[in-house]
Amino acid sequence: MKVARTRTFVRLLIVPVAAALAVLTAGAPGAQAATDVSEVARQLRESPVYVDPGAQDILAKSDAQALADKIEAADKPVFVTVLPADYPTQNLFQNLRTETGVTGLYGIRLGDRFDARADSSVLSRQGVRNLVTSVQGAGDAKAQLNDFVDSALRNTGGTAPGSWSDGASSGVPVGGLITVGAVLVAGGAGGYALVRRNRRRHEEERRVALEKLRVVVDEDITAFGEELDRLDFHPGEPGADDAMRADYEHALDAYEQSKSFMAAARKPEDVRAVTESVEEGRFALASLAARREGRPVPERRPPCFFDPRHGPSVADAVWTPPGGAEREVPVCAADRARLADGRDPAVREVDTEYGRRPYWDAGPAYGPWAGGYFGGGLLPGLLVGTMLGGMMAGPAYAADYGAGYGDFGGYQGGDVSGADFNGGDFGGDFGGGFGGGDFGGGGDFGGGF
Incomplete structure (x- = not known):
């Protein structure tokens, strides 16, 4: 019988068996050998918490399971690893992130020391540093890791990787455990249902957001098309030259491309490509109009902040939003x-x-709509002090609504990025790169941050 989340239920059922095996193998040669980082990563792709066989005296299985249940119920890409004190530490975070291949926040308890790393799209480096510092004096592993997870779930962006809920088998025979497992299904199914419900709610929110954006973007595309008609340019008209024809072709291409991108949009962040195309086309129209009238071709500038339909801006002006700080737009x-x-x-x-x-x-x-018009490092400064600016500065924004607005970049939390990630987010060798050689170093991230 295949039941969703079989892995989780089986893990709960086999605690006594695993404990017995641990006792039997404690004295066996190589029993405490360091687990290869690729195996640690494989386990993390199946569950958010991994406790090495050599570190089971640091965190009990029941406590590890409680942590895993908490993370899965919150549907956040938070990974916790518990390793023995003598585990090899060189490039540990970077290698673990590469092997796991999932964008997220990674916390490691190594013996009695703790540290963490995260993709910057999930949590900023300063956010990670502050989080780690806040739990350094939390006491034993159970208390520290619970504090870490509680704070991480409040601050981390994105959603959990799909591999946690794909029903992957643990590889453990369950024939003799089915009867007991059936008793646990009801309780376990409740937690799984909560995760599914959270994900459905998240997807519905994004669908509604896209539909709201669709109305606004359609207005933009329509206004752009009307500008094309009003210009009434004909490539063969008297006085037309190659530069004019190139501008006109560029504008037409941008118009068609913007319609195509919007038709293909499936999530809010897809809208950025649409408004980027509209902005490109409007500048081409402005250049064409200048050439026809014998004026200098305008400087390439962002569109008018107050309404991009006004076309390319001509200058920066001082403006103060209600209740906000003065800035140039x-x-x-x-x-x-x-x-x-x-x-x-x-x-x-x-x-x-x-x-x-x-x-x-x-x-x-x-945010994605504005990002297409005011991309790069410009948008955060324009929006500081506004509702949208405050949201975009939060750690979860890039994961939920896309990236690329300056400081808001990267894959979504929980995405499978493989080895495609910023190594600087996970840098810093243990045993030399942290706090003068000490893992954690009281919060000193050394060369890693």
Whole structure:
């Protein structure tokens, strides 16, 4: 009989058997040999907590199982490993992350010492450093790891890897355990149902966010198409040259590409490619208009901050959002004049459950939309002090709504990235790279951070 989460139930059932085996093998040659990091990684792909056979005196199996259940119920990419004090430490975090291949937060208790690393898209380096420092004096392994997990679940972005819930077999015979297992199914199924429910809710939230974005993006694409029509350029018209025709072709390509990208969008972060195409096309139109009128081709600038449909900006102007700090934002000529006259700019508003609001106060899904227009390192500075800016600065934002807005980058938490990750996030050799040679070093991350 195949039951979802069989691995979890079997693990609970075989504790007495495993304990007996541990006693029988304690004196066997090689019984305490270091487990290869690839095997540790394989175990972590199946469950969020791994306790090495040589470290079972550090954390009991029942405590490890309780930690694993807590992490799985929260649906977060948090990994906990418990290893003996003499486990080889050179490049440990980096090798473990490479072998596991999953974006997440990795905490390791090695003997009586503890440290952690994370992909920056899941938790910033400073966030990891602060988290580790906060649990350094937490006492025994059980207390420390519970404190670490509790804090990690509040601060880590993304969702758990799918391999934790794919029903993979543990390879342990279950014939003699089925009767007892049936008794445990009801309780275990409740935890699994909670994980499934959390994931369904998360996916539904992202679907709703995409549908809201679809309305706004369709408005952008329509406005861009109307600009193409108003320009009324014909490649064979008198005075047209190759540069004009290239601009026009570029604009047409961007228009078609933006429609294609939006039709293929399946999640909010896909929208970024759409608005990037629209922004490219609008600049091509501005260049074409300048050439036709004999004006210099405009400088490549981001679109107007207040409404990208206004086209490329012409200057930066000082603006202070209600309740926020003063900053410079790119503006079109019309909004520059409004601000100079002490009037309000023509702000892009979108529908929310509270009525029409500026896009920067309308919710997290508008980050990918704005990111396509104001990508790179520009967007965080423009949005500081706004609702959207505050959300994007949080550790979970990039995992839920995409990346690439400056400091918000990387795979989603729980994604299988393989060896494609920033080695700097997991650098720092143990036994030399941390705090002058001491693992953990009281929070000193040495060369790793």
